Amino acid sequence: DADVTQTPRNRITKTGKRIMLECSQTKGHDRMYWYRQDPGLGLRLIYYSFDVKDINKGEISDGYSVSRQAQAKFSLSLESAIPNQTALYFCATSDGGRETQYFGPGTRLLVL
Amino acid sequence: AQKVTQAQTEISVVEKEDVTLDCVYETRDTTYYLFWYKQPPSGELVFLIRRNSFDEQNEISGRYSWNFQKSTSSFNFTITASQVVDSAVYFCALSEQGGSEKLVFGKGTKLTVNP
Numbered sequence: 043d044a045d046v047t048q049t050p051r052n053r054i055t056k057t058g059k060r061i062m063l064e065c066s067q068t069k070g071h072d073r074m075y076w077y078r079q080d081p082g083l084g085l086r087l088i089y090y091s092f093d094v095k096d097i098n099k100g101e102i103s104d105g106y107s108v109s110r111q112a113q114a115k116f117s118l119s120l121e122s123a124i125p126n127q128t129a130l131y132f133c134a135t136s137d138g139g140r141e142t143q144y145f146g147p148g149t150r151l152l153v154l
Numbered sequence: 155a156q157k158v159t160q161a162q163t164e165i166s167v168v169e170k171e172d173v174t175l176d177c178v179y180e181t182r183d184t185t186y187y188l189f190w191y192k193q194p195p196s197g198e199l200v201f202l203i204r205r206n207s208f209d210e211q212n213e214i215s216g217r218y219s220w221n222f223q224k225s226t227s228s229f230n231f232t233i234t235a236s237q238v239v240d241s242a243v244y245f246c247a248l249s250e251q252g253g254s255e256k257l258v259f260g261k262g263t264k265l266t267v268n269p
Binding site: 075082083084085086087090100101130132142143144145146147148150 | 261
């Protein structure tokens with residue numbers, strides 16, 4: 043079984059809808075991250091969490107919120123989706139500062 | 155500010171050719187980490203290597219090798235005897251000291267290996 047899983051893997055939604063992307067990990071890592079990938083732009087950090095009570099904004103957090111329900115679970119929400127949030131979203135985990143980040147399989151989101 | 159530049163947007167080679175993917179980085183940190191990830195057409199991100207700034211030894215793993223040169227702020231990746239399965243987008247990344255320790259990614263190099 044994969045160490046980092048993301049659900050759903052693909053999602054199509056409409057402008058204005060609320061949507062939640064979920065991430066679970068079995069690696070036992072404390073740190074979890076959400077990134078988005080846009081064509082030609084690489085990956086950019088949305089939110090990160092060092093533990094259940096420590097959640098921080100990344101460089102592009104506007105329009106997003108997160109919830110760290112447990113050490114193993116980190117969810118990303120789009121409260122009111124807009125078309126420019128169409129992207130590939132990745133969850134990642136790591137075991138500490140500047141340790142390797144391991145990525146989930148990604149969620150492809152299309153906002154119409 | 156930290157920055158990673160992958161100047162080669164796309165590279166196309168014929169199977170069995172050697173290919174080098176360039177990565178140049180900028181940082182004011184004296185301690186930092188560099189990474190390479192592979193993103194095959196299926197979309198997942200696969201970790202390839204992590205290297206800290208104090209270790210300038212080149213690394214070889216099978217057909218893959220990495221050349222880290224602090225003097226030129228480069229961390230280049232060479233695939234020897236390329237294969238069709240090497241076709242992917244390759245990302246170089248730099249860790250940020252303190253704060254989020256987020257990864258700063260280059261924009262990626264798309265490698266196509268033709269049979």
